[in-house]
Amino acid sequence: GDSVTQMEGPVTLSEEAFLTINCTYTATGYPSLFWYVQYPGEGLQLLLKATKADDKGSNKGFEATYRKETTSFHLEKGSVQVSDSAVYFCALSDRNAGNNRKLIWGLGTSLAVNP
Amino acid sequence: KAGVTQTPRYLIKTRGQQVTLSCSPISGHRSVSWYQQTPGQGLQFLFEYFSETQRNKGNFPGRFSGRQFSNSRSEMNVSTLELGDSALYLCASSLAGAAYGYTFGSGTRLTVV
Numbered sequence: 001g002d003s004v005t006q007m008e009g010p011v012t013l014s015e016e017a018f019l020t021i022n023c024t025y026t027a028t029g030y031p032s033l034f035w036y037v038q039y040p041g042e043g044l045q046l047l048l049k050a051t052k053a054d055d056k057g058s059n060k061g062f063e064a065t066y067r068k069e070t071t072s073f074h075l076e077k078g079s080v081q082v083s084d085s086a087v088y089f090c091a092l093s094d095r096n097a098g099n100n101r102k103l104i105w106g107l108g109t110s111l112a113v114n115p
Numbered sequence: 116k117a118g119v120t121q122t123p124r125y126l127i128k129t130r131g132q133q134v135t136l137s138c139s140p141i142s143g144h145r146s147v148s149w150y151q152q153t154p155g156q157g158l159q160f161l162f163e164y165f166s167e168t169q170r171n172k173g174n175f176p177g178r179f180s181g182r183q184f185s186n187s188r189s190e191m192n193v194s195t196l197e198l199g200d201s202a203l204y205l206c207a208s209s210l211a212g213a214a215y216g217y218t219f220g221s222g223t224r225l226t227v228v
Binding site: 032034036041042043044045046049051089093094101102103105106107108 | 119121148157158160163170171173205207212213214216217218219220221222
């Protein structure tokens with residue numbers, strides 16, 4: 001079945017460092033790909049998404065490119081801030097039964113940014 | 116516009132009891148999905164409701180059930196609670212399904228003792 005694999009955390013960076021969180025997937029067909037972020041004590045928020053190969057999703061300085069050839073959707077940010085400290089989840093839409101009715105999730109990567 | 120509202124935020128229940136959690140989606144959103152989040156298993160899909168009909172169901176026992184009302188509000192019920200049901204239960208609201216992107220509520224933290 002479909003699956004998502006994320007790099008394990010925690011990731012600890014200094015403010016203004018470059019961030020990469022790796023995400024690879026296994027899927028039949030052509031799923032949509034997502035990054036969600038969960039701040040402490042809160043629910044998840046959609047950070048960005050891409051619906052087809054070579055699409056680039058971007059938001060709040062974060063970017064990710066849908067790479068079909070490497071089945072990857074790595075999250076990047078050029079200069080992280082303390083406020084980016086959170087858990088980041090990669091996910092794909094499940095095309096089972098012809099409908100994208102649920103997401104398949106990675107286990108999450110915890111990011112801590114120190115001032 | 117108002118976000119997704121889940122109530123209550125916290126619950127402590129005893130093994131064997133039952134519990135009902137509530138979710139009010141964003142106005143105009145007809146799809147409501149429920150997820151269980153635990154440190155060990157991550158996010159696990161419970162079920163999705165669309166226009167009062169259950170469209171999809173995850174691999175959870177029959178003790179987990181849900182429903183959706185005509186105003187799109189949804190409830191989930193867990194009967195005969197077990198210690199392993201302790202988790203954060205998240206409601207996700209969407210226009211028409213996961214591929215459109217979810218808006219999540221803050222969750223209900225259920226502790227079973």
